[in-house]
Amino acid sequence: MHSSSVLPPLVIRTLGHMDYLATWQAMQAYTLSRTEESADELWLTEHAPVYTLGLNRREVRPPSRQDIPLIEVDRGGKITYHGPGQVIIYALIDLQRLGISVRSLVSMMENSIIELLAEYNIPAQARADAPGVYVHDAKIASLGLRLKHQRSYHGLALNIDMDLAPFLAIDPCGYQGLQVTQTRDLGLTLTPEDAAQQLLDKLSRQLGYTRAIVRHSL
Template sequence: MSACVRTLGRRDYLPVWRDMQAFTACREAGTPDELWCVEHPPVFTLGLAGRREHLLHDIDVPVVDSDRGGQVTYHGPGQVIIYTLLDLRRAGLGVRELVRRIEQAVIELLADHDIRSQRREGAPGIYVGTGADEAKIAALGLRVRNGCTYHGVSLNVDMDLSPFAAINPCGYSGLRVTQTRDLGLDLPPEVLGRQLTDALQRVLYPPRT
């Protein structure tokens, strides 16, 4: 079993979000899972618990109140986003295990390129470095409706990181962010998007023994 992969290219956040909602609302028991690989023009998104106090400066980037979990994050060109439209009941997965597996896919992808990364307790996402040098490289936010998920994971690849300075990323003041290009990985978003999609397929649909 595996998911159907759709490569959407660069598309505005709002219509893709609405498409995810519509897909999830119309799912039936046999509807295949899907992974949507997309890139968005600049946008800040606020999660359901998002507080506008984490928007520090107005830099003329639109803000969308989303229905995912989490606080505020930034999406922009050069960032790989994989939306995970999955039937949790069919997979026998809880939300925590799904988060763990999505994080594991990012960890394994980066390890394949000799980049060591890790989780942070209580703060979903993937981080590189330690101590004062720690920086977030991937963010994660999900929504569950009727046992099915949408939204997903974003990986910073080759983008303008300066808009992150206008927010408290994921609600954390002073949180540093980084990207694969700045870690010496010189692969374009479309290549890393395919590799992350493959890694997600492996962790979400392991071979049955």
């Protein structure tokens, strides 16, 4: 594991509402143009309603509603939904430089969410068979990553205060009948902004960073 003192500071980008396709293309471009000196980055954003279908497309039922676009993407996993009121953090991390595996990065993301919910007395768990975070068997956060040259992109989506109905039109992450929940339905009066800030802090620490530079655009 490298000492954080020799790493460039983590860059946190708070991007506000972003077009999904443009964000995905920007993640790909950053990952492909990175050098050994490039900073790791966390991108905080929110998307208009969109279904995304990962690389594991076998036996995935298409959405039963056509009013929300479906985009085939290059992350792992199957189908999920993104929409307003969901905290999305994309993790653009050089795994080799940090000396971590992709499984470790997934665990760091899951543990950051579990730690956040635990502070509000909500017990949450990760599952070995289905990446993500669950509260009483209902999924509250989804995860999906892509690696190029041991550098990651894509990331996590935590449901805070959103319309969950679009999840009913799909088998979330490929699981028929999987229940989905959010912090609002668990009695938390947590805004997406507050949840995002707390989650960014926790994930930064999980990654071993003590310094971060905040930027508000790409």
